[in-house]
Amino acid sequence: MNSNAIPQSAVSATSTPGESGRMATPTLALVGVANTGKTTLFNALTSANAAVGNWPGSTVAVSQGVWRVSQTTAFSEAAALPSVLNVLDLPGTYSLDSITPDEQLTRTLLLDTANSPEICVVVVDASRVSHGLYLLSQLREHRIKVMVALTMNDVAAKRNLDIDPIALLNALQVPVVVVDPRRRKGLETFAQAVCETLNAPVPTPRPLRSDASDVLAHDEDRFTWIAAAVKAASKNQDADQVSVSDRIDAWLLAPYIGQIIFLAVLWLVFQLTTSVAAPLQEGLSQLFSGPVSEGAAWALAALGVGESWVEGLIISGLITGVGMVLTFVPLLTLMFALLAILEDSGFLARATVIVDRMMRTIGLPGRAFLPLIVGFGCNVPGISATRILTNSKQRLLTVMLVPLTSCTARLTVFVMVGTVFFGQYAGTAVFLMYLVSVNLVVLFGYLFRQFLFANIPAEPLAIELPPYQLPKLRLTAAATWVRLSDFLKTAGGVIVAAVCAVWLLQSIPLSAESAFGEVAPKDSAYGAIARTLAPAFTPTGFGSWETTAALMVGFVAKEAVISSWAQTYAVPAASGETAAGALGEKIVAAFAESSGGHPGAAAFSFMIFLLIYSPCVATMAAQTREIGKKWTLISFVIYLLMAYTLAVVVFQVGRLLW
Amino acid sequence: MKVSLRDAPLKSQVALRLDSGDDGINDRLAALGLRDGVVFAVQQKTASGGRVVKAEQSRIAIGAELSRKLQVEVFE
Numbered sequence: 001m002n003s004n005a006i007p008q009s010a011v012s013a014t015s016t017p018g019e020s021g022r023m024a025t026p027t028l029a030l031v032g033v034a035n036t037g038k039t040t041l042f043n044a045l046t047s048a049n050a051a052v053g054n055w056p057g058s059t060v061a062v063s064q065g066v067w068r069v070s071q072t073t074a075f076s077e078a079a080a081l082p083s084v085l086n087v088l089d090l091p092g093t094y095s096l097d098s099i100t101p102d103e104q105l106t107r108t109l110l111l112d113t114a115n116s117p118e119i120c121v122v123v124v125d126a127s128r129v130s131h132g133l134y135l136l137s138q139l140r141e142h143r144i145k146v147m148v149a150l151t152m153n154d155v156a157a158k159r160n161l162d163i164d165p166i167a168l169l170n171a172l173q174v175p176v177v178v179v180d181p182r183r184r185k186g187l188e189t190f191a192q193a194v195c196e197t198l199n200a201p202v203p204t205p206r207p208l209r210s211d212a213s214d215v216l217a218h219d220e221d222r223f224t225w226i227a228a229a230v231k232a233a234s235k236n237q238d239a240d241q242v243s244v245s246d247r248i249d250a251w252l253l254a255p256y257i258g259q260i261i262f263l264a265v266l267w268l269v270f271q272l273t274t275s276v277a278a279p280l281q282e283g284l285s286q287l288f289s290g291p292v293s294e295g296a297a298w299a300l301a302a303l304g305v306g307e308s309w310v311e312g313l314i315i316s317g318l319i320t321g322v323g324m325v326l327t328f329v330p331l332l333t334l335m336f337a338l339l340a341i342l343e344d345s346g347f348l349a350r351a352t353v354i355v356d357r358m359m360r361t362i363g364l365p366g367r368a369f370l371p372l373i374v375g376f377g378c379n380v381p382g383i384s385a386t387r388i389l390t391n392s393k394q395r396l397l398t399v400m401l402v403p404l405t406s407c408t409a410r411l412t413v414f415v416m417v418g419t420v421f422f423g424q425y426a427g428t429a430v431f432l433m434y435l436v437s438v439n440l441v442v443l444f445g446y447l448f449r450q451f452l453f454a455n456i457p458a459e460p461l462a463i464e465l466p467p468y469q470l471p472k473l474r475l476t477a478a479a480t481w482v483r484l485s486d487f488l489k490t491a492g493g494v495i496v497a498a499v500c501a502v503w504l505l506q507s508i509p510l511s512a513e514s515a516f517g518e519v520a521p522k523d524s525a526y527g528a529i530a531r532t533l534a535p536a537f538t539p540t541g542f543g544s545w546e547t548t549a550a551l552m553v554g555f556v557a558k559e560a561v562i563s564s565w566a567q568t569y570a571v572p573a574a575s576g577e578t579a580a581g582a583l584g585e586k587i588v589a590a591f592a593e594s595s596g597g598h599p600g601a602a603a604f605s606f607m608i609f610l611l612i613y614s615p616c617v618a619t620m621a622a623q624t625r626e627i628g629k630k631w632t633l634i635s636f637v638i639y640l641l642m643a644y645t646l647a648v649v650v651f652q653v654g655r656l657l658w
Numbered sequence: 659m660k661v662s663l664r665d666a667p668l669k670s671q672v673a674l675r676l677d678s679g680d681d682g683i684n685d686r687l688a689a690l691g692l693r694d695g696v697v698f699a700v701q702q703k704t705a706s707g708g709r710v711v712k713a714e715q716s717r718i719a720i721g722a723e724l725s726r727k728l729q730v731e732v733f734e
Contacts, residue, residue, distance in 0.1 A: 131714075131715070219688055219693070246701070246717070253704045255703060357722055366706070461723075462719070
């Protein structure tokens with residue numbers, strides 16, 4: 001089983017479908033085309049009792065949750081509905097034809113296992129009802145309990161489309177329920193229909209009139225069935241009416257203007273996730289390094305273990321680690337909320353269209369642009385933002401590319417190094433690093449596509465544009481909470497453990513002269529490892545143990561490179577322009593020595609290495625959560641080797657020039 | 659008159675002509691309601707060179723590459 005699987009504790013104590021043994025709690029699977037309100041219905045049913053993650057043995061994202069029926073409706077007692085149902089939100093799919101891994105998984109879960117869900121709910125958008133019924137037509141050809149949840153009825157009404165659910169029920173011969181999960185209306189009727197369907201016998205599959213081997217005739221048969229049902233259920237239909245969405249799209253999808261609006265929205269997302277979150281992050285960081293640490297030190301002193309290794313473990317390990325995790329909360333909250341708004345409003349579907357051609361050059365759909373842009377703020381939410389990609393292979397590739405985007409943590413180091421080594425040209429040096437970062441994303445995207453993911457389907461763009469909607473605050477909050485809590489649960493522990501591991505290495509003395517937890521960095525196991533590794537960096541021009549140690553700490557957090565230098569050189573930490581003091585002089589002197597008199601070339605080589613060599617531990621934790629240990633390790637090794645190679649080339653060429 | 663979707667005039671009504679091609683693409687188009695012979699309107703050009711078409715109740719965005727490949731018969 002994939003270690004990256006959805007935590008089952010978040011769902012129930014019973015097994016998942018697909019594993020051996022029939023589940024005690026019935027499972028309800030939500031299926032349907034993307035953007036029909038399927039996930040909104042899932043959120044309305046499960047509230048916060050949900051977990052988002054990869055399905056065991058795959059990289060396909062499936063949400064699982066528990067629907068506590070009694071909390072949704074008072075109906076359950078009267079109708080003998082189970083008090084709890086497991087709910088699966090399967091990837092959006094048009095049909096059961098297995099083209100993408102997501103569709104294959106959906107098909108497998110619904111049809112090919114002995115433990116398929118007890119009931120399958122096809123979520124159909126009432127404003128484009130015929131579109132959602134193709135999947136239903138295929139499901140009706142199998143022995144499976146199925147019903148229809150008709151959503152987006154308000155949108156249909158605005159477009160003067162009136163669908164009669166009773167007529168649709170009669171035509172399809174499956175239960176049809178009108179539900180508005182965005183406003184939590186119709187959930188009681190939905191529960192009643194679920195109960196009736198669960199208690200009813202498995203329906204006889206709909207017979208196809210055509211020859212079983214004639215695929216086209218099968219399709220024609222299905223479309224005839226769908227057309228008849230839609231005709232019977234449509235009271236009045238004016239498809240030619242120009243809708244508000246049509247008018248908005250006339251601007252939003254238009255050449256030039258569309259791209260400008262799209263870039264403006266991305267800029268806003270980038271600004272909000274960095275500028276707005278930055279002071280909150282800083283405040284939390286200061287809170288943990290200041291009052292919280294001081295309070296803990298006082299409490300530990302009162303307990304008689306002050307200034308001991310216990311204090312080091314608690315303050316430098318646990319509190320620092322937890323503080324680091326929590327500093328991500330404002331950033332991630334904003335990011336997830338903005339993503340939910342963009343998704344709920346219908347904007348993300350347009351993003352796919354607008355930058356489709358550009359992203360296609362590296363084998364990704366247009367919407368992959370967003371996680372990459374977010375990555376320039378912070379790689380962690382950038383990786384989490386890849387959840388908007390429905391194709392698992394495309395998501396895998398994007399997750400592997402996000403660490404190449406130069407995050408703001410790297411920026412602090414680039415500004416410091418740039419100021420110290422390049423003075424008035426620091427801005428140009430930093431800009432160059434951003435150019436390098438963008439080019440690396442394109443280059444590695446191309447290389448990965450050629451050598452690792454040649455089988456990524458080069459899907460031509462053909463997507464339905466959902467109508468625009470005003471985002472709902474409750475839905476945004478629920479989606480944000482599910483994603484945030486999932487990150488904290490899965491990545492938080494890894495980050496705290498990594499910070500504690502660094503503290504442990506820094507606390508272990510190599511001689512009997514110092515006690516555990518009371519040793520200078522250069523005399524610790526941490527210093528010894530750095531001294532052992534340092535000669536390997538001689539060809540890069542920065543082969544001093546102090547810089548090697550800083551890069552080791554940089555694995556935990558990139559911005560900690562500066563404080564590591566400050567600690568090892570025993571001068572106050574500084575950043576940006578204020579760094580050109582005593583710390584800057586010491587770093588320049590160390591680089592001049594390790595590079596044989598070419599500190600500028602060594603500094604540029606160092607920045608290249610810092611950009612590529614490894615994402616921070618939080619990013620790696622997020623990567624592991626999304627794509628599993630294997631691919632995280634593969635990308636780590638590739639980037640480490642590439643960082644070293646490029647750093648050597650840059651230094652060796654650079655030292656010939658200056 | 660049979661032309662590529664990309665060459666069909668904006669605001670025109672066209673019928674899709676799926677002569678041959680990739681079954682996977684044809685399946686996806688069919689699932690979106692775009693089957694051989696289906697009549698739809700070419701609504702607008704998109705920023706990435708594709709087209710937005712309106713078929714029955716759905717508005718579908720088709721990429722530049724696919725717009726070049728798809729053959730349609732222009733009615734008006």
